[in-house]
Amino acid sequence: MGQEVYxxxxxxxxxxxxxxxxxxxxxxVLGSGLxxxxxxxxxxxxxxxxxxxxxxxxTVPGHAGKFIFGxxxxxxVACMKGRVxxxxxxxxxxxxxxxxxxxxxxxxxxxxxxxxxxxxxSFHAGDLMMIKDHISVxxxxxxxxPNIEELGTRFPDMSAVYDKDLQRLLTKTxxxxxxxxxxxxxxQLTGPxxxxxxxIRMLRTLxxxxxxxxxxxxxxxxxxxxxRICGVSCxxxxxxxxxxxxxxxxxxxxxxxxxxxHFKMLVTESVKGMKGLLDK
Numbered sequence: 001m002g003q004e005v006y007x008x009x010x011x012x013x014x015x016x017x018x019x020x021x022x023x024x025x026x027x028x029v030l031g032s033g034l035x036x037x038x039x040x041x042x043x044x045x046x047x048x049x050x051x052x053x054x055x056x057x058x059t060v061p062g063h064a065g066k067f068i069f070g071x072x073x074x075x076x077v078a079c080m081k082g083r084v085x086x087x088x089x090x091x092x093x094x095x096x097x098x099x100x101x102x103x104x105x106x107x108x109x110x111x112x113x114x115x116x117x118x119x120x121x122s123f124h125a126g127d128l129m130m131i132k133d134h135i136s137v138x139x140x141x142x143x144x145x146p147n148i149e150e151l152g153t154r155f156p157d158m159s160a161v162y163d164k165d166l167q168r169l170l171t172k173t174x175x176x177x178x179x180x181x182x183x184x185x186x187x188q189l190t191g192p193x194x195x196x197x198x199x200i201r202m203l204r205t206l207x208x209x210x211x212x213x214x215x216x217x218x219x220x221x222x223x224x225x226x227x228r229i230c231g232v233s234c235x236x237x238x239x240x241x242x243x244x245x246x247x248x249x250x251x252x253x254x255x256x257x258x259x260x261x262h263f264k265m266l267v268t269e270s271v272k273g274m275k276g277l278l279d280k
């Protein structure tokens with residue numbers, strides 16, 4: 001199984017290299033409703049996921065499904081305009097294939113973003129939360145199966161997945177730009193159903209501040225490959241049981257739209273600041 005996963009990855013790598021020789025240094029995964037961020041970068045080329053044989057294609061509204069390569073200031077970046085999720089029916093090895101591909105292309109930093117439900121009762125729709133740690137609940141670990149030695153060690157350390165220097169950069173950037181930035185622990189469940197009130201009570205007991213259906217498996221994979229990782233959640237609603245309103249994907253997209261100006265500023269200015277970390 002491990003060999004099949006690796007061969008598929010390398011085939012996608014050859015396919016994308018036939019389309020571009022661009023070498024990103026920062027990879028940005030854009031979550032639900034946040035894809036418009038990619039419209040503001042200096043674009044060099046675009047590669048739809050559908051052009052890569054065997055590559056998983058996004059099926060969720062708000063996920064365009066393509067790589068956008070270009071520059072934020074003078075930092076070469078790759079934006080995933082839309083991600084794939086485990087709940088879409090893909091094996092977890094396909095869900096994390098894009099992250100592995102971006103690392104092979106040259107990305108050293110992975111900037112993860114997502115739309116999330118607020119588990120912490122002090123959070124409000126439209127808040128941004130820096131991810132300091134994560135918990136995986138029911139989502140399969142992407143490293144299960146034979147270890148792919150070419151990508152990383154069998155038993156990767158997970159004690160500092162979210163890079164401290166990148167966290168300091170995000171905090172400093174938010175403060176300088178007047179952006180209110182929460183921080184906390186993000187939990188990934190499988191979806192696609194939103195969590196039940198009992199599940200949210202469980203997550204609060206576990207110490208979670210936000211919950212969603214992505215990100216953790218990508219962070220595990222990037223950590224396995226030695227990438228430096230940071231993450232920001234857009235809190236798009238209060239989770240089940242914390243609000244009288246039923247949850248909907250439309251609500252998620254509307255809240256992401258509301259938060260978009262601050263989100264774009266935070267990502268852009270933070271990526272500019274990453275140049276100093278990359279050149280160390």
